[in-house]
Amino acid sequence: DAKTTQPPSMDCAEGRAANLPCNHSTISGNEYVYWYRQIHSQGPQYIIHGLKNNETNEMASLIITEDRKSSTLILPHATLRDTAVYYCIVRGGTSYDKVIFGPGTSLSVIP
Amino acid sequence: NAGVTQTPKFQVLKTGQSMTLQCAQDMNHEYMSWYRQDPGMGLRLIHYSVGAGITDQGEVPNGYNVSRSTTEDFPLRLLSAAPSQTSVYFCASGGDGLSGELFFGEGSRLTVL
Numbered sequence: 001d002a003k004t005t006q007p008p009s010m011d012c013a014e015g016r017a018a019n020l021p022c023n024h025s026t027i028s029g030n031e032y033v034y035w036y037r038q039i040h041s042q043g044p045q046y047i048i049h050g051l052k053n054n055e056t057n058e059m060a061s062l063i064i065t066e067d068r069k070s071s072t073l074i075l076p077h078a079t080l081r082d083t084a085v086y087y088c089i090v091r092g093g094t095s096y097d098k099v100i101f102g103p104g105t106s107l108s109v110i111p
Numbered sequence: 112n113a114g115v116t117q118t119p120k121f122q123v124l125k126t127g128q129s130m131t132l133q134c135a136q137d138m139n140h141e142y143m144s145w146y147r148q149d150p151g152m153g154l155r156l157i158h159y160s161v162g163a164g165i166t167d168q169g170e171v172p173n174g175y176n177v178s179r180s181t182t183e184d185f186p187l188r189l190l191s192a193a194p195s196q197t198s199v200y201f202c203a204s205g206g207d208g209l210s211g212e213l214f215f216g217e218g219s220r221l222t223v224l
Contacts, residue, residue: 018120034212043201043215044154062210087153097161098169099144099203099213 003027004088009106012082020105022088025069033064036074037084038104044087047073058094068085078109113137117202117216124192124223132187132219134202142205143185147171147198148218156202158212175194194197 005023012018014081019025036044036046048055048062050071055062061074075082087104118133128220136143144159146169156169160179174196176188189196199220205213 036213041148041199041218043203043217044213045215048213049212085153098156098159098167099205100156100170101146103153 003090003100003110004102006086006088006102008103009063009108011108011110012075012078014080014111015077015111018078018109019081020068020073020075020086020088020107022073023070024088024090026058026066026080028088028091029090033062033068033071034089035060035062035091036087036101037082038087039081039084047086049107078107080109080111083109087102094099115176115202115204115214115216117200117219119219120217121189121220124189124221126159126193127188128192129188130192130221131189132200132202132221134181134185134187134204134216136185136202136204137183138204138214139182140204140211141169141182142185142211142213143179144203145175145187146171147196148199148201157187157200161170173214176182189221194223197221197223201214 034049035047038044050062064071085104141200145157146154158168158177191203199218202216203213207209
């Protein structure tokens, strides 16, 4: 089973920030939080990952709570092209082992 | 640098036929995996490999075989196709280490009649 839970769907107005939550209450100390997204039926695309510090790249920001039991992916200025399914996963820090995806959050960006 | 290449992109089979979905990567990744995605669903892990000669089962391995004779290739075999195996199949590879992200192929859409 997936180690994360996410809301099944969310809406966001175009130009506004999209905040996608993820719960990973059983995360281990050496596990990273990864975010991917899947647009239409394409292969998933990596967005960002982190261990315990907040991270930012050109696509998004990742905020991880101090207890590491939850995180939020932030798309600062959502566009229509950000409409996709977003997956939050956790992965061990030393090897890949099984990388399990949950059902994700379907984000709809509304004009 | 082609990344992860899957062939074929589309395939129609009859029940009971066999076939192999091919996956190749040119990034020298040790980790490779196969997922299936049914309509409106998330990705489910079929099999994965952490290096040549090493494979293991994922969440839904029944009906599928894999082997890993080289670092580059990770074929997925359907020995006797069933309509329940109609799905989109994604191959992924990733680098070793703590910051290794997964790279996905474009998918192979399989229909079993």
